[in-house]
Amino acid sequence: MILYPTLPSWKNKLVTFCQQRPTSWLGRRLALLGRKLVMRKLPVPVEAQVEGIKVKLHLHDNICERRFLFMPQFFDQDERTIIAESLPDDGVFVDIGANVGLYSLRASQSLGPQGVILAMEPNPVTFKRLKTNFSMNDIGAKVVLEQVGVGDGDGELQLVLHPDNLGEASAFADFAGEKITVPSRSLKQLLATHAINKIDVLKIDIEGFEDVALVPFFVKENATLFPKTIVIEKSEDRWRSDLLGTLVSLGYVRHKTTKNNHILLFGAEGS
Numbered sequence: 001m002i003l004y005p006t007l008p009s010w011k012n013k014l015v016t017f018c019q020q021r022p023t024s025w026l027g028r029r030l031a032l033l034g035r036k037l038v039m040r041k042l043p044v045p046v047e048a049q050v051e052g053i054k055v056k057l058h059l060h061d062n063i064c065e066r067r068f069l070f071m072p073q074f075f076d077q078d079e080r081t082i083i084a085e086s087l088p089d090d091g092v093f094v095d096i097g098a099n100v101g102l103y104s105l106r107a108s109q110s111l112g113p114q115g116v117i118l119a120m121e122p123n124p125v126t127f128k129r130l131k132t133n134f135s136m137n138d139i140g141a142k143v144v145l146e147q148v149g150v151g152d153g154d155g156e157l158q159l160v161l162h163p164d165n166l167g168e169a170s171a172f173a174d175f176a177g178e179k180i181t182v183p184s185r186s187l188k189q190l191l192a193t194h195a196i197n198k199i200d201v202l203k204i205d206i207e208g209f210e211d212v213a214l215v216p217f218f219v220k221e222n223a224t225l226f227p228k229t230i231v232i233e234k235s236e237d238r239w240r241s242d243l244l245g246t247l248v249s250l251g252y253v254r255h256k257t258t259k260n261n262h263i264l265l266f267g268a269e270g271s
Contacts, residue, residue: 003049011038018070019050028074035070053105054136058129062166068102078258079231080106083201086229090114091200094227096150096187096213097121099167100129103203103231108139115141118194122149122159122182123169144194150206150213151184158182170207172238187217191225202227205261208238215241218250226250230264 004012018034021027045058050072057065067075080103087093089112095104098119108117117139121127127147134143149157149171159182160173168175191197204210210232218226230252232243244262248254252264 004046006043006045006047007038014038015048015070019072021071021073023073028071031071031074035066038070051106052109053102053133055100055102055105055133056129056136057100058166061164062100062126064099064102064167075102076258076260078256079103079203079261079263082229082255082263083107083203083231084110086201087111087115088200092116092118092196092198094187094191094196094199094202095119096202096204097206097233098130098145099126099205101133104130104143105133105137107201108137108141108143111141113140113142116144116194116196117141118144118146118190118196120146120148120150120190122147122157122184123161123166124180124182126166126169146185146190147183148190149182149184149209150187150190150204151209152212152216153184153186154189155184156181157184168207170209171212172208174238187213188221197225199225199227201229201231203231205233207233208235210235211239211241211243215243215246218246223251226266228266230262230266232262232264234261 004015014034015038018031021031045056047056048069050068057069059066084106087107087110091111093107098104098121104117104119121130131145151157157171159169159171159180161178162168162175163177247264251267255265256263
């Protein structure tokens with residue numbers, strides 16, 4: 001089977017070479033070199049199947065799409081593994097800042113017909129790619145995709161678009177870029193709208209806005225709605241409140257900190 005039908009044969013082989021490099025310094029350098037060769041005169045987008053997930057990837061303007069195609073072995077493996085292992089067949093996965101859906105699509109592989117994926121992405125360009133990627137896969141679970149930002153209530157957010165990386169669009173940007181206005185809703189409102197009364201796993205990556213989206217929810221909600229597992233992007237330097245401290249005070253344990261994220265478990269032993 002040709003995994004990358006929009007690429008010539010030699011580039012197919014080189015992408016596979018990149019994906020098979022070991023997770024070592026040398027393996028990473030070789031994968032980056034192979035990526036550089038493939039990226040020359042590259043058609044856009046690239047259709048691919050990676051880790052059993054079918055995607056249409058735009059590699060020139062979104063870092064996570066490049067990483068997933070060329071180096072999935074380096075792409076948040078600890079986070080994506082614990083998400084998959086923490087979801088029961090009828091589980092609920094909530095993805096705040098879903099980007100093009102790579103986390104949500106991984107989660108879908110663990111869910112059956114009674115499972116639910118609720119994924120939110122405010123950037124219109126990114127949201128379109130998210131919808132496309134979901135349409136390419138046979139998903140057994142119920143899928144709800146919302147083109148909204150998640151904040152502390154109904155309203156609007158001003159999103160600053162990163163000039164080089166679509167995935168870094170931020171409501172609290174420390175860079176110059178095009179500004180767009182997007183709708184915003186609270187997590188509580190979104191769950192109620194879709195009659196979701198539990199969360200098994202929550203992943204959030206919204207470039208420094210995580211505390212605004214989560215602190216009001218956790219302070220006001222009953223513990224029965226608390227996610228069992230949370231993956232939060234490491235953005236403490238931009239938070240205005242102590243999100244991690246709030247979660248620990250409510251019974252979460254810091255399970256692991258990776259290069260990009262904190263992983264917390266509710267009422268579990270740390271490691």
